[in-house]
Amino acid sequence: MIEVERLEKSYGFARALKGISFAVAKGEVIGFLGPNGAGKSTTMKILTGYLLPSGGRASVAGHDVVQESLAVRRCIGYLPESTPLYAEMRVDEYLRFVADIRGVASAKAPSAIARAVELCGLSRVTGKNIVELSKGYKQRVGLAQAIVHEPPVLILDEPTSGLDPNQIVEVRKLIERLGQEHTVVLSTHYLQEVEKSCTRVIVVHQGQIVADGTHQQLCAQRPAKGLRVVVRGAEPAVLATLRAALPGQAIDVAERAADRTTFRIASGAEAPAEQQVARAVVNGGFDLVELVREHATLEDVFRALTLPAGQEVAHA
Ligand SMILES: Nc1ncnc2c1ncn2[C@@H]1O[C@H](COP(=O)(O)OP(=O)(O)O)[C@@H](O)[C@H]1O
Numbered sequence: 001m002i003e004v005e006r007l008e009k010s011y012g013f014a015r016a017l018k019g020i021s022f023a024v025a026k027g028e029v030i031g032f033l034g035p036n037g038a039g040k041s042t043t044m045k046i047l048t049g050y051l052l053p054s055g056g057r058a059s060v061a062g063h064d065v066v067q068e069s070l071a072v073r074r075c076i077g078y079l080p081e082s083t084p085l086y087a088e089m090r091v092d093e094y095l096r097f098v099a100d101i102r103g104v105a106s107a108k109a110p111s112a113i114a115r116a117v118e119l120c121g122l123s124r125v126t127g128k129n130i131v132e133l134s135k136g137y138k139q140r141v142g143l144a145q146a147i148v149h150e151p152p153v154l155i156l157d158e159p160t161s162g163l164d165p166n167q168i169v170e171v172r173k174l175i176e177r178l179g180q181e182h183t184v185v186l187s188t189h190y191l192q193e194v195e196k197s198c199t200r201v202i203v204v205h206q207g208q209i210v211a212d213g214t215h216q217q218l219c220a221q222r223p224a225k226g227l228r229v230v231v232r233g234a235e236p237a238v239l240a241t242l243r244a245a246l247p248g249q250a251i252d253v254a255e256r257a258a259d260r261t262t263f264r265i266a267s268g269a270e271a272p273a274e275q276q277v278a279r280a281v282v283n284g285g286f287d288l289v290e291l292v293r294e295h296a297t298l299e300d301v302f303r304a305l306t307l308p309a310g311q312e313v314a315h316a
């Protein structure tokens with residue numbers, strides 16, 4: 001559905017994209033991640049035909065983004081970083097206007113608008129002026145304008161940024177719903193959103209792709225973090241017991257609370273099994289409150305790939 005080959009973009013002397021390549025198949029929902037300034041919006045603007053690349057090529061549904069930008073725009077629904085909504089228009093008027101400029105036939109427009117209104121949960125506010133709406137509803141209008149011409153591909157640039165936690169959940173649900181019918185590329189800083197809604201993750205950093213794979217694949221590439229053990233009991237006694245029962249293991253105190261201590265046992269070739277640790281705690285006469293094997297998260301992956309070397313540990 002989307003093909004990007006060695007795409008480059010320079011703004012003057014600044015190279016925003018340094019030759020990125022990726023492909024997106026029909027039905028995929030791509031989480032497009034990267035720190036601010038990585039080149040996410042630039043890539044999206046090129047894909048949607050709003051910006052010309054300086055090198056390389058990209059196509060959407062088989063149409064070249066430069067040669068056939070009109071055909072590309074018909075295939076794409078685009079929610080830009082800051083949605084240029086017409087504040088003084090009513091929601092229904094605005095969607096009608098958008099359907100018109102996107103070339104939806106006037107006979108088809110009412111049903112296309114009704115579909116967008118229904119999908120985006122806007123039926124209560126169609127008669128309101130956009131200026132009156134909350135930020136969450138404005139964002140839904142932004143999504144409705146992106147889908148009104150029924151494009152197969154959606155490009156959503158930080159669709160949940162600036163929303164409150166309730167609105168984030170609402171918009172995320174909406175995107176999950178849209179993801180069932182569309183191919184989606186969405187940029188975001190909310191990594192949980194990606195774990196929940198995306199089938200694949202692409203990480204850009206300084207104009208280059210530094211990771212591309214499923215959430216599981218990317219996390220599996222990071223070292224496991226070992227066991228986290230929470231024990232009720234006096235810390236020195238528990239620590240001594242654990243060290244005696246698990247010789248040669250790197251055991252550290254991670255957190256102290258009034259009646260409990262959290263220990264971290266590093267994972268390595270000879271790392272102990274959960275049962276071994278549980279037995280050591282219980283045989284020592286202490287209460288085992290919690291025992292979890294911790295795995296790398298998408299946040300760990302993101303930090304490892306995009307923080308300058310050496311800062312990763314300091315910030316963890
Ligand atoms: N219109 C522009 N003029 C000059 N530099 C720009 C322009 N737009 C973006 N940039 C620069 O290009 C780089 C990538 O920006 P952008 O694609 O917006 O990143 P992201 O969306 O990942 O935050 C940044 O260094 C940014 O400052």
Ligand SMILES: [Mg+2]
Binds near residue numbers: 040041042081
């Ligand atoms: Mg951006």
